[in-house]
Amino acid sequence: MPGRLEGKRALITAAGQGIGRATAEAFVAEGAEVFATDLDLALLDGLDCETFALDARDDASVRAGVDRAQPDVLFNCAGFVHHGSVLDATDDDFAFGFDLNVHSMFRTIRAALPGMLERGGGSIVNMSSACSSVIGAPNRFIYGATKAAVIGLTKSVAVDFIKQGIRCNCICPGTVESPSWHDRVKALGEEMGSYDKAMEAFVARQPMGRVATAAEIAALVVYLGSDESAFTTGHPHIIDGGWSGQ
Known part of the structure; x- marks a missing residue:
């Protein structure tokens, strides 16, 4: 059914490549007014929507981006995959991982929620991973810890604002090209x-x-951003090719 996101304004972080870019393209195809952002503005070239630079680790940049987009749908896609066990992790690595993978979502949600509440609703979709509290993966200590935190963050936002028209879900992919x-x-x-x-x-x-292909994950983001998922909130949605189900 075309136009599943017609009339919705969507803000996407890390839209320059991978899942973020595939989602921006899918949202445009479904009729959303898309605001695609990335730290590297050049990566956004070729997208058929409004684009601008946004640093998810900077409060001022996030607030400016949210003010510009005034989103009905927020897709938090920015993140980084660290390699190594707890013995390989430095304090700086750990702090950076949580700042980019978790704190960035705190920034964007905190900035976007007031407008969503004023307009009477909104859908927030956070990028987590099957490697989280769902399943452990070798040499993904920092990444797994941050993505488990995203699941907890998602559930907390969902339960706090469920009566006010706000939905918050997260996506837990396996390996994605x-x-x-x-x-x-x-x-x-x-x-x-x-x-x-x-x-x-x-x-x-x-x-x-x-x-997985990035487009397969983007299809789930479209569903969670659309009114088709109006009865869905507070859940990690696993799309991992059966990895965690073994």
Whole structure:
């Protein structure tokens, strides 16, 4: 059904590539007025919507972006995947991971909620991961901890504002093909001595025998942003190719 997001204004962080870009394209196709943002403005080239730079780690930048977009739908996609166990993590790594993966969502939600409440409703979609409180993954200590925190943040926002027309959900993907994922495969390949071996290792943990496309995740964001999911809030939505179900 076309036009599933007709009449909605949507703000997307990290829309320059991967899931964020696929979501921006899907939202435009479904009739939303999209405000696609990224720290690197050049990555937004080619998107058929309004684009501007936004630093999810900066309060002033976030407030300015929210004031500009006045979103009915907020998709928090900005994040970073750290590699290593607790013994590899530095204080700076840990602080950066929580600032970008969790605190950024605190900033955007805090800025966007007043307008949503004034307009009588809104949908917030946060990017979590199957690697979180859902399932553990090797050498994803900081990442797993931050994405578990996103699930808790999501549930808290959902329950606090459920009576006021606000829905808040999060998405928990497995491995998704994206430029940043290929960078991680390359880095692991350098450790393993072969890019192909690293690729096989990533794919092997997905029971379906492949990784997800960004468009497959974007389709779930469209659903959660649309009125089709009007009875859905406060939940982590797992889309991991059966990884956590083994």
